[in-house]
Amino acid sequence: MNIGEVAERSGIPTKTIRYYEDIGFLHPKRNENGYRIFEETELHKLTFIGRARSLGFNIEECRALLALYEDKERGSSDVKRIAAEHVREIEAKISDLLAMRDTLTHLINACAGDHRPDCPILDSLSNAKH
Amino acid sequence: MNIGEVAERSGIPTKTIRYYEDIGFLHPKRNENGYRIFEETELHKLTFIGRARSLGFNIEECRALLALYEDKERGSSDVKRIAAEHVREIEAKISDLLAMRDTLTHLINACAGDHRPDCPILDSLSNAKH
DNA sequence: CTAAGGGTTCCAGCAACTGGAAGGTCAAGC
DNA sequence: GCTTGACCTTCCAGTTGCTGGAACCCTTAG
Structure with missing residues (x-):
């Protein structure tokens, strides 16, 4: 999946997705021409972040929620x-x-x-x- | 009046007062050593802006209110x-x-x-x- | 061959300050 | 006269969460 499709499916603009990569929310792989390639899990993460942001959580809170979301051991x-x-x-x-x-x-x-x-x-x- | 006294009497930090001068809210004179000298009217303006800001008006709205405040002909x-x-x-x-x-x-x-x-x-x- | 529509990077800017560095000025105390 | 400390000055950078733009590369269709 290229960034445009992810943007469309998650509702998050491409600019913002690149920004989220900058601040370490995502680490999409690249293919040989330098394009980012996204897996379904990355799309899920973005959707998760988008919902948390729309509920007013700030970036650091999103980071914490995301870490908890990915930690299967957490209570x-x-x-x-x-x-x-x-x-x-x-x-x-x-x-x-x-x-x-x-x-x-x-x-x-x-x-x-x-x-x-x-x-x-x-x-x-x-x-x-x- | 020096900036420190104005800050104390208006409740607005010196940094913010200088910033307000930068964006054209105030035009205090300077004395020979370069210090800003404030008149009572400038203190009033600052207090006015401070109240408007605390009511959630943004800078542009404050600018408009200030212009209306200073225009004796306005309705x-x-x-x-x-x-x-x-x-x-x-x-x-x-x-x-x-x-x-x-x-x-x-x-x-x-x-x-x-x-x-x-x-x-x-x-x-x-x-x-x- | 060219144009359109992807994608990439980097730089700058928004609001409204705030912090810090580097330095000038002034009054008081020794 | 010298130092100390509290003032004051300017300028530059950072904050939050993006967003816009420039300049460029890649791919596909006509």
């Missing part, structure tokens, strides 16, 4: 720990964003939004009322 | 539009994160988390059940 508790830690991070981001949204929504509701220059949004940004 | 509707657009972006992020959290929480609950290698989290990442 599920390690995976669970990584996932639980990740959920905590997600929840922290969510509450930050909720706080931002509430503050902004409040300011927007207080703002006339017309041609007059009075604007509670700018006032709040410039005055210290945190 | 509040422009500001309101920027803020409302920003709220929409925040809400999109929130729903992405909520979906991630729900998926992961579901997987974590299905995972024994013990020494056995069976792990629904990894299974889900590797099998196509999207």
Whole structure:
């Protein structure tokens, strides 16, 4: 399988696949003309990484998950720990964003939004009322 | 005022203040030894930017808000539009994160988390059940 | 023979800083 | 006068996770 087919089947762009090779996620063989040749297992790995990334795991977390995925001796508790830690991070981001949204929504509701220059949004940004 | 005092009073690190000068947010004068000298108005600007950044506005949005802030003729509707657009972006992020959290929480609950290698989290990442 | 559509490498850039090196300036203490 | 330490300066490089582009090679079809 060439890189284009892998890209199509995994949904990951060729650029990104080459990048993943650079950072050591994959080690595809090469044929005599220098092209990368991918096995099914490499396609599976890429799909795995793609799903983990779409769930918001960062590269280092993906690396850890991939190592656990390939280690037949590991217990599920390690995976669970990584996932639980990740959920905590997600929840922290969510509450930050909720706080931002509430503050902004409040300011927007207080703002006339017309041609007059009075604007509670700018006032709040410039005055210290945190 | 030197940069250190501005940093202290605005809560923005000196490195970041210099960066903000680089990207054209500020134009502090220099005295004969080359040190930046800041006026109160520059301190206010920095505080303004700091608040906008902490509300999640990106640099370009800050630039727009700053321009509106300094334009005494502008109407509040422009500001309101920027803020409302920003709220929409925040809400999109929130729903992405909520979906991630729900998926992961579901997987974590299905995972024994013990020494056995069976792990629904990894299974889900590797099998196509999207 | 040429063109299209693969593939390869390497270099640069995005956002928004942050860290570090190498050096100039200033005030205080000895 | 000298040193020490806290300031300040500039410039360069690194962060994360790619993405775009240039310049080039390989293969196949018309």
